[in-house]
Amino acid sequence: xxxxxxxxxxxxxxxxxxxxxxxxxxxxxxxxxxxxxxxxxxxxxxxxxxxxxxxxxxxxxxxxxxxxxxxxxxxxxxxxxxxxxxxxxxxxxxxxxxxxxxxxxxxxxxxxxxxxxxxxxxxxxxxxxxxxxxxxxxxxxxxxxxxxxxxxxxxxxxxxxxxxxxxxxxxxxxxxxxxxxxxxxxxxxxxxxxxxxxxxxxxxxxxxxxxxxxxxxxxxxxxxxxxxxxxxxxxxxxxxxxxxxxxxxxxxxxxxxxxxxxxxxxxxx
Amino acid sequence: xxxxxxxxxxxxxxxxxxxxxxxxxxxxxxxxxxxxxxxxxxxxxxxxxxxxxxxxxxxxxxxxxxxxxxxxxxxxxxxxxxxxxxxxxxxxxxxxxxxxxxxxxxxxxxxxxxxxxxxxxxxxxxxxxxxxxxxxxxxxxxxxxxxxxxxxxxxxxxxxxxxxxxxxxxxxxxxxxxxxxxxxxxxxxxxxxxxxxxxxxxxxxxxxxxxxxxxxxxxxxxxxxxxxxxxxxxxxxxxxxxxxxxxxxxxxxxxxxxxxxxxxxxxxxxxxxxxxxxxx
Amino acid sequence: xxxxxxxxxxxxxxxxxxxxxxxxxxxxxxxxxxxxxxxxxxxxxxxxxxxxxxxxxxxxxxxxxxxxxxxxxxxxxxxxxxxxxxxxxxxxxxxxxxxxxxxxxxxxxxxxxxxxxxxxxxxxxxxxxxxxxxxxxxxxxxxxxxxxxxxxxxxxxxxxxxxxxxxxxxxxxxxxxxxxxxxxxxxxxxxxxxxxxxxxxxxxxxxxxxxxxxxxxxxxxxxxxxxxxxxxxxxxxxxxxxxxxxxxxxxxxxx
Numbered sequence: 001x002x003x004x005x006x007x008x009x010x011x012x013x014x015x016x017x018x019x020x021x022x023x024x025x026x027x028x029x030x031x032x033x034x035x036x037x038x039x040x041x042x043x044x045x046x047x048x049x050x051x052x053x054x055x056x057x058x059x060x061x062x063x064x065x066x067x068x069x070x071x072x073x074x075x076x077x078x079x080x081x082x083x084x085x086x087x088x089x090x091x092x093x094x095x096x097x098x099x100x101x102x103x104x105x106x107x108x109x110x111x112x113x114x115x116x117x118x119x120x121x122x123x124x125x126x127x128x129x130x131x132x133x134x135x136x137x138x139x140x141x142x143x144x145x146x147x148x149x150x151x152x153x154x155x156x157x158x159x160x161x162x163x164x165x166x167x168x169x170x171x172x173x174x175x176x177x178x179x180x181x182x183x184x185x186x187x188x189x190x191x192x193x194x195x196x197x198x199x200x201x202x203x204x205x206x207x208x209x210x211x212x213x214x215x216x217x218x219x220x221x222x223x224x225x226x227x228x229x230x231x232x233x234x235x236x237x238x239x240x241x242x243x244x245x246x247x248x249x250x251x252x253x254x255x256x257x258x259x260x261x262x263x264x265x266x267x268x269x
Numbered sequence: 270x271x272x273x274x275x276x277x278x279x280x281x282x283x284x285x286x287x288x289x290x291x292x293x294x295x296x297x298x299x300x301x302x303x304x305x306x307x308x309x310x311x312x313x314x315x316x317x318x319x320x321x322x323x324x325x326x327x328x329x330x331x332x333x334x335x336x337x338x339x340x341x342x343x344x345x346x347x348x349x350x351x352x353x354x355x356x357x358x359x360x361x362x363x364x365x366x367x368x369x370x371x372x373x374x375x376x377x378x379x380x381x382x383x384x385x386x387x388x389x390x391x392x393x394x395x396x397x398x399x400x401x402x403x404x405x406x407x408x409x410x411x412x413x414x415x416x417x418x419x420x421x422x423x424x425x426x427x428x429x430x431x432x433x434x435x436x437x438x439x440x441x442x443x444x445x446x447x448x449x450x451x452x453x454x455x456x457x458x459x460x461x462x463x464x465x466x467x468x469x470x471x472x473x474x475x476x477x478x479x480x481x482x483x484x485x486x487x488x489x490x491x492x493x494x495x496x497x498x499x500x501x502x503x504x505x506x507x508x509x510x511x512x513x514x515x516x517x518x519x520x521x522x523x524x525x526x527x528x529x530x531x532x533x534x535x536x537x538x539x540x541x542x543x544x545x546x547x548x549x
Numbered sequence: 550x551x552x553x554x555x556x557x558x559x560x561x562x563x564x565x566x567x568x569x570x571x572x573x574x575x576x577x578x579x580x581x582x583x584x585x586x587x588x589x590x591x592x593x594x595x596x597x598x599x600x601x602x603x604x605x606x607x608x609x610x611x612x613x614x615x616x617x618x619x620x621x622x623x624x625x626x627x628x629x630x631x632x633x634x635x636x637x638x639x640x641x642x643x644x645x646x647x648x649x650x651x652x653x654x655x656x657x658x659x660x661x662x663x664x665x666x667x668x669x670x671x672x673x674x675x676x677x678x679x680x681x682x683x684x685x686x687x688x689x690x691x692x693x694x695x696x697x698x699x700x701x702x703x704x705x706x707x708x709x710x711x712x713x714x715x716x717x718x719x720x721x722x723x724x725x726x727x728x729x730x731x732x733x734x735x736x737x738x739x740x741x742x743x744x745x746x747x748x749x750x751x752x753x754x755x756x757x758x759x760x761x762x763x764x765x766x767x768x769x770x771x772x773x774x775x776x777x778x779x780x781x782x783x784x785x786x787x788x789x790x791x792x793x794x795x796x797x798x799x800x801x802x803x804x
Contacts, residue, residue, distance in 0.1 A: 037446045037447065037448050037449075038416060038417060038445075038446045038449070039416070047718070050722055052718045052721060052722070071721075071726065071728050071729075072718075072721040072722065072727075073721055073724050073725055073726040073727070073728075074724075076721075076722060076723060076724030077724070080722070081722045083715075083718075083719045083722070087744060087747055087748055087751070088712075088715050088716050088719045088744050088748065089716070089719035089720060089723065089744060090743075090744065091739075091740050091741075091742075091743030091744055101723060101725075101740070102723035102724050105723060105724030105725050105726075106724040135747075138309065138310065139309065140309060149723060150722075150723070153723070153724065165443060165444060166309075166360075166443060166444075167309075168308040168309040168472060168511060169308065169472075169511055169512055169513045170308060170511045171309065194445075194446050194447055194450075196447070197516065234446075234447060234448035235447055236447050236451075239475055239515075239516040239517070240516060240520075242538060243516075243517065243520070243538060243541055243542070243545075246538055246542045247542060247545055247546060247549050248549065249549070256516055256519050256520050256523070259520055260520055260523045260524060263520075263524055263545065263548055264523075264524060266548050266549075267524060267548055318758075321762050323758055323761060323762065327757075327758065327761060347766070347767075347768075348761050348762060348766065349761075349764040349765075349766050349767035349768070350767075352762050352763060352764045352767075353764075356762060357762050359755065359758070359759060361755060363708070363752075364752050364755035364756050364759065365755070365756070365759035366759075367697070367701065367756075367759075367760060367763075368700075368701040368705045368708070368756070369680075369683070369696075369697050369700035369701040370680070370700075371678075371680050374774075375680075375774055375775075378774035379763055380763035380764050381772070381774070382771050382772055382773055382774060383693075383763060383764035383765055383767045383771060384764045384767055384769075385767070385769050385770050385771055385772050386772055387772060388772060388773070388774065388776070391772065391774055392774075395774075413707075413708075424759075427763065428762075428763075431763070431764070
């Protein structure tokens with residue numbers, strides 16, 4: 001089923017300088033990573049889907065709703081976006097209120113909002129901190145609060161903008177778990193990201209953007225088997241794929257686990 | 270010759286109770302590239318700022334022990350004096366642009382103007398720094414019109430032009446795209462080859478393993494290890510302290526394939542290749 | 550991201566006058582009509598300033614500023630002509646409404662002064678690179694810290710605006726309405742202030758650290774990358790302006 005349809009969309013911030021050039025993409029429930037170097041048009045594409053910008057040419061449909069015809073705020077029920085820097089959104093004096101903010105905005109009753117916010121905080125394992133001031137939390141925890149705030153609104157589509165920036169190993173693992181959990185719950189998870197190892201581990205489908213166009217689009221494994229095209233977009237292979245290539249393996253491995261299983265067979269065999 | 274000597278350094282930020290640095294000691298030889306690793310809040314950035322004197326001179330707080338950079342003791346010098354000995358590049362390329370200069374060339378001159386470097390020497394140094402970092406062609410551009418990678422190289426050039434003995438980079442690529450990251454790492458490598466002493470804080474351990482001579486591993490303000498990358502990253506207690514070994518090491522470890530030395534596991538692509546190729 | 554300099558790059562003698570002389574001119578243009586409170590003098594100074602703007606080839610760029618200034622001044626003119634406390638001599642009557650001579654001239658004096666102040670500043674702002682201005686002031690002995698603040702405002706304000714945009718987007722993404730009625734917009738303002746203040750504070754701290762390690766507080770004499778520019782007869786211009794101010798003062802005292 002198609003959740004998002006992007007049809008021939010073009011966009012420019014300054015006249016004559018196209019940031020997106022007739023982009024057409026369809027998104028279903030598969031978890032999807034959008035990769036490409038800065039300036040490739042990833043953030044602009046996401047902002048258009050969220051209704052934060054309006055396309056000057058083409059059409060974007062979220063389900064059957066055209067983003068041109070509604071405000072960003074009214075799209076919030078259907079499509080959530082977790083911003084890169086949690087400090088850009090946190091403003092309430094306690095964690096629970098912060099997570100409830102979006103729910104109240106979309107017209108959920110206070111009691112109901114409270115219940116849903118607590119449930120979202122349980123998911124990110126911060127239920128115990130609900131009365132704390134969000135700014136007394138660590139950066140990783142603030143990130144989790146900002147994720148809970150979006151998940152609580154229960155949108156069908158959740159987009160993450162660079163979720164792993166400024167996160168250490170434990171923080172990344174936590175976000176990986178959350179993405180997998182949301183995926184299993186049937187949410188469509190999409191992310192803009194520079195960390196190729198993270199893409200290889202978490203996302204079924206990968207879209208490569210370059211200079212306002214879609215350069216490659218397909219199952220993640222297929223995308224990462226085409227190094228020559230990735231180079232064109234100044235992208236590198238995930239670490240495991242680099243190793244399999246160095247070893248001259250014809251197969252593209254994405255995770256250490258797969259790779260270990262493959263070689264274990266050989267070593268024992 | 271020893272460029273950095275840290276002896277029993279203890280430090281606590283004002284208004285906090287926990288030590289940010291707890292009895293840290295290590296020494297860095299001239300020309301070495303040291304990777305500093307550890308999870309968030311382990312004290313990496315605090316240590317970096319202690320070497321350039323921002324700790325304790327900017328933050329105040331409780332301080333014990335000694336940091337000596339190229340013969341001068343940090344506690345008894347000003348940040349400006351130390352800036353001739355050690356320079357630092359921060360994570361965020363935007364916030365370290367002065368914002369008062371209109372071109373890249375003038376931006377790099379900022380530190381030199383402050384230190385009173387004569388005009389003719391200034392221009393020579395700026396040209397050299399811009400060339401070394403590969404941004405000479407952008408010298409007339411407005412600093413805010415650069416890409417993240419170019420901006421970060423400009424920040425490095427601004428420090429290099431001040432001709433410090435030691436340069437510290439605090440996660441210089443964490444906010445950059447893959448191409449920007451590559452540009453910055455190549456620049457760091459070039460500096461190191463020119464004989465500069467470099468301290469690099471970095472989360473991507475594959476990169477640390479590839480470029481660093483030694484790794485300083487911090488956790489909860491304490492030194493967990495200070496040794497070669499292969500020794501540090503082969504340890505069994507990394508995960509327990511919030512670190513994941515380089516993926517090459519994880520793979521070889523799972524397959525129980527050690528490096529030819531029989532003690533450590535490979536930490537780089539080439540190292541892993543050497544060990545794995547016969548199974549191919 | 551661009552800086553918000555109002556500087557217009559033209560070839561004119563005004564562009565070659567040094568920034569300090571232009572500051573002298575501002576002082577003269579404001580002080581002289583105050584010391585010599587006659588409409589004729591105020592008018593004369595105003596005409597001189599406008600001619601200068603014209604010779605600086607920047608008069609077109611200043612029109613939008615004047616548009617705003619005139620809007621305010623016309624209001625002043627109407628209010629004073631009708632309600633100035635010293636109003637005695639009616640000059641015109643429209644039904645119940647009476648226009649008075651005293652109020653009209655009082656408003657005219659104010660208007661000329663305002664235009665004088667605005668125009669003399671416009672001469673400085675539109676024909677001087679902000680960096681040149683700051684550098685000249687620092688050479689003259691202005692504290693480099695203060696100079697930095699002035700110079701950086703031009704670049705850092707646009708940066709704050711973009712932070713504001715980012716934060717607005719973050720809150721709109723969580724369903725906050727920002728479009729529509731005034732009450733909706735007012736309500737939407739609060740969730741922006743906290744993050745904007747926080748992000749500015751964090752930026753200020755990070756920038757302070759970055760300046761510090763580049764010797765911002767170094768003692769001893771600073772040097773300058775740019776050579777002191779060769780401006781058009783700075784001493785002559787400055788002395789003549791000073792003389793004009795002095796004459797006005799002396800005239801005022803002996804009056």
